[in-house]
Amino acid sequence: MAVIREPRAETGGQSIAFRVNGRAVVVSSSPLQRLSRVLREELGLTGTKVGCDAGDCGACTVLLDGDPVCACLVATGQVEGCEVTTVEGLADTNVGGKLQQAFLTHGAAQCGACTPGMLVAATALLERNSAPHENAVMDAIGGVLCRCTGYRKIIAAILDAGVKDAGVKDDASAGGAAISPAAGAAVGKRLVRLDGKQKVDGSEIFGADETPASALAVRAIRSPYHRARFHFGDLAAFVRDHPGIEAIFTAKDVPGKNCYGVISKFADQPVFAESEARHRGEAIAAVAGDPAALEALEVADFPVSWEELPSLSDIDAALAKGARLIHENRPENILVRGRVVQGDVDKALDAADVVVDAEYETGFIEHAYIEPEAGFARRVGDQIEIQACTQSPYMDRSDIAAILGIAPERVRIMPTAVGGGFGSKLDLSVQPFLAVAAWHLGKPVRMVYSRTESIVSTTKRHPARMRLRGGCSKEGKLLALDFSADFNTGAYSSWGPTVSARVPVHASGPYYVPHYRALTRAVHTNLVPAGAFRGFGVPQAAIAQEQLYDELADRVGMDRLEFRILNALDNHTPTVTGQILGAGVGIRACLEALRPKWKAARREAADFNSNSTGALRRGVGVAGMWYGCGNTSLPNPSTVRIGLKRDGRIALHQGAVDIGQGSNTIVTQICADALGAPIERFDLLSGDTSITPDCGKTSASRQTLVTGKAAQMAGENLRGAILKLAGACDCASIHFGGGGGGDSDDSGITVQDGDKSHVLALEDLPLDEHGYVITSEATFDPPTSPLDENGQGVPYAVFGFGAHMAEIEVDIELGTVRVLKVTVAHDVGRAINPTLIEGQIEGGVAQGLGMALMEEFFPGKGENLHDYLIPSAGDIPPVESILIEDPSPIGPFGAKGIGEQAVIPTAPAILNALHDAIGIRVRRIPATPDRVRAAILAAHKEREKENARG
Ligand code: FES
Ligand code: FES
Numbered sequence: 001m002a003v004i005r006e007p008r009a010e011t012g013g014q015s016i017a018f019r020v021n022g023r024a025v026v027v028s029s030s031p032l033q034r035l036s037r038v039l040r041e042e043l044g045l046t047g048t049k050v051g052c053d054a055g056d057c058g059a060c061t062v063l064l065d066g067d068p069v070c071a072c073l074v075a076t077g078q079v080e081g082c083e084v085t086t087v088e089g090l091a092d093t094n095v096g097g098k099l100q101q102a103f104l105t106h107g108a109a110q111c112g113a114c115t116p117g118m119l120v121a122a123t124a125l126l127e128r129n130s131a132p133h134e135n136a137v138m139d140a141i142g143g144v145l146c147r148c149t150g151y152r153k154i155i156a157a158i159l160d161a162g163v164k165d166a167g168v169k170d171d172a173s174a175g176g177a178a179i180s181p182a183a184g185a186a187v188g189k190r191l192v193r194l195d196g197k198q199k200v201d202g203s204e205i206f207g208a209d210e211t212p213a214s215a216l217a218v219r220a221i222r223s224p225y226h227r228a229r230f231h232f233g234d235l236a237a238f239v240r241d242h243p244g245i246e247a248i249f250t251a252k253d254v255p256g257k258n259c260y261g262v263i264s265k266f267a268d269q270p271v272f273a274e275s276e277a278r279h280r281g282e283a284i285a286a287v288a289g290d291p292a293a294l295e296a297l298e299v300a301d302f303p304v305s306w307e308e309l310p311s312l313s314d315i316d317a318a319l320a321k322g323a324r325l326i327h328e329n330r331p332e333n334i335l336v337r338g339r340v341v342q343g344d345v346d347k348a349l350d351a352a353d354v355v356v357d358a359e360y361e362t363g364f365i366e367h368a369y370i371e372p373e374a375g376f377a378r379r380v381g382d383q384i385e386i387q388a389c390t391q392s393p394y395m396d397r398s399d400i401a402a403i404l405g406i407a408p409e410r411v412r413i414m415p416t417a418v419g420g421g422f423g424s425k426l427d428l429s430v431q432p433f434l435a436v437a438a439w440h441l442g443k444p445v446r447m448v449y450s451r452t453e454s455i456v457s458t459t460k461r462h463p464a465r466m467r468l469r470g471g472c473s474k475e476g477k478l479l480a481l482d483f484s485a486d487f488n489t490g491a492y493s494s495w496g497p498t499v500s501a502r503v504p505v506h507a508s509g510p511y512y513v514p515h516y517r518a519l520t521r522a523v524h525t526n527l528v529p530a531g532a533f534r535g536f537g538v539p540q541a542a543i544a545q546e547q548l549y550d551e552l553a554d555r556v557g558m559d560r561l562e563f564r565i566l567n568a569l570d571n572h573t574p575t576v577t578g579q580i581l582g583a584g585v586g587i588r589a590c591l592e593a594l595r596p597k598w599k600a601a602r603r604e605a606a607d608f609n610s611n612s613t614g615a616l617r618r619g620v621g622v623a624g625m626w627y628g629c630g631n632t633s634l635p636n637p638s639t640v641r642i643g644l645k646r647d648g649r650i651a652l653h654q655g656a657v658d659i660g661q662g663s664n665t666i667v668t669q670i671c672a673d674a675l676g677a678p679i680e681r682f683d684l685l686s687g688d689t690s691i692t693p694d695c696g697k698t699s700a701s702r703q704t705l706v707t708g709k710a711a712q713m714a715g716e717n718l719r720g721a722i723l724k725l726a727g728a729c730d731c732a733s734i735h736f737g738g739g740g741g742g743d744s745d746d747s748g749i750t751v752q753d754g755d756k757s758h759v760l761a762l763e764d765l766p767l768d769e770h771g772y773v774i775t776s777e778a779t780f781d782p783p784t785s786p787l788d789e790n791g792q793g794v795p796y797a798v799f800g801f802g803a804h805m806a807e808i809e810v811d812i813e814l815g816t817v818r819v820l821k822v823t824v825a826h827d828v829g830r831a832i833n834p835t836l837i838e839g840q841i842e843g844g845v846a847q848g849l850g851m852a853l854m855e856e857f858f859p860g861k862g863e864n865l866h867d868y869l870i871p872s873a874g875d876i877p878p879v880e881s882i883l884i885e886d887p888s889p890i891g892p893f894g895a896k897g898i899g900e901q902a903v904i905p906t907a908p909a910i911l912n913a914l915h916d917a918i919g920i921r922v923r924r925i926p927a928t929p930d931r932v933r934a935a936i937l938a939a940h941k942e943r944e945k946e947n948a949r950g
Pocket of ligand 1: 049050051052053054055056057058059060061070071072073
């Protein structure tokens, strides 16, 4: 049983007086306490976010006497007598309200975690300079990181909120933002996101923003070593001797299974390691107590002795003959293998006119969402409630139930707003610690990860080592591709099986490759688990395959874009799994949409290079992508419930967690049009497992397709039920409003059937078991089939397609790469909300740029946002989005997903542009300046050798 003690009294602080948002306040605090903490915890102004506590992310930006500062770096004693302005007070400034509105109309807030800091920094700028140039805007927000938007819509919104004669064009989306489309006309409109207001006024509740008043804090004790044995000392004495510490929990205190995992068949991760930690950052215990006591706790004082053990630090070490097994039941340290084989690759390669071999390697990439993991839990009788940031409430529910040894119905998951997830918040983080502590203590508990804790313990993008051999005819027709890849999946399985299964299906790219072999392995090492990160391994594969295709095109003397167009899949060519999609294959249209821009950009780059006498060279690169929406050959259902209320409003129970991508808005647009009701009629109920049916996880670009389709079906069903109730035909129209009280009565429904009008007096009708006049529920599961032993079958019902073109400039003396512009074409089937889709694309481009040029995480090093660099506003070029609508016969109103798609082709397009500019290929990604410079020097040496020989 856990070691538990009674609580002790808290200590007080010093009185400090200042003004916040025009109001005088006096706080009781240590003068050294961070201002961000005081604003949030003492004054309840949780609009000020904390992403790092180190001055790196800018999420905590506030105005101090009008100047922007990082509140996490300001000691509260320093603000005595000053005026502090937070996001909650912006509406009262000269420009704040205008900025907030501009952020909404431009779609500049996605998850919203960076939004308060952005708005505050922008307010400071516009208060000084009402007509700033774009460069001034980028400077002003340069210290505020955003991981979702790619900054372009933020910049456009700030420019829009300033005086309009600044000589800079507005973002295209601004003018067309729709607030209130007519009934039945929401799909296709640039509807302002329905959950936008709370993101710009600071009232959005993220994981760390709400907690029961009496909640204890929980802190995990984690391994400082990649692999280590450990022995606890006297835990009871430690609790006794540390006032304020209430309890310590270890593996012995897990009431159910000390094991969880996102794929139950492979579940292997303990809540607490039992005697040996398998990776740095793995938890071995959790301490619960009053927040001040836990903050004062020195981890070095915790009674545990460590014995560092030899670790397997990379794929080679793990696969070496005789290597120690990280999991006894996984021979050769291989978690799982993936395989897709079609035709006779070896024979086709032998017969090919041109064959190219290549190898590429990528590293760990950190998700770097601005909101570190956080939440609280409380025990309510024999149930547990957890409110935390998550992408997958129902999966959390199952795992927490197993950990506590109780039925899933006794677990309630209440997702908060999610400050960026990108795949990592599919896995459990704070939830198991909170559940175990709250269960034993019977008191509410809260846990907030520090940035470092988030980085060391949560999943990463898989490092990949890829080998390829591809062949084509002299006319440029692709004949064969032989692809193999090892993925470093770290110490636990997480999404390793999914990456291994998805990559072989996608490594051909969106092209017809008649002879194909793709083999993958997920390999365990003693490193942080790798999991889901936007694309499940497909972005890594695209880096390899798209560069190989450029090499093949060059070898046969073909234009690189035309090579892709020649080989593009169409509706009737089989994919590498033998699937014929029949309709909705928009890759050719995407590539062709880029053609005029490609020709112009190539000409411009050539002109620049021929006139360049200095160190700068320009290049243009292109890459294509495809991505199957939803799970690979696995059931994937979403269920949506809608209810007609007596007041004529409609409750939409949709469990798709909106992590910033916009599912709250998109799903409502789809449902509204299916029903024929105006958007304003809807009351949205999201996420909470006690009030929404299961809409699956927010991942794999599945929510628009799967939950959207379920919402469409539920809307159509409700429309049918209303018509039936009125005794009207299917062709009748429904008008919401005009109840028994006449036209001004908004509560009723009028059904117009030819010249007959039926008024439904809803208030007189009985309620069903859900409390509605009519309830409509629909489930959609995309039709797929299992893959056979060669990976043949129907892995996905719907694919999204796209192509990116990057224009770059390289400094050959410094090795630096500047991306000048990215032009993209994406086939989204039907653009349900173009502004939100562009937001996904621009955010994906930014992450792809980081992947190509700057991002790599080394476990044990740089576990903060100071050393781990993600793109800031100044790194991101203009992005031109071309939306292709080749409708899916399956998706709602023809729509396909876009979330993962957007990131996939950017990095290979940039890397192809790098080769175009200076003729080198960087085989180890990212192409950081040192690697680019080394490749330039190596190529130079090689040329010298050849010259000497020749
Ligand atoms: S929380 Fe202050 S800069 Fe990140
Ligand atoms: S909207 Fe900027 S971090 Fe999510």
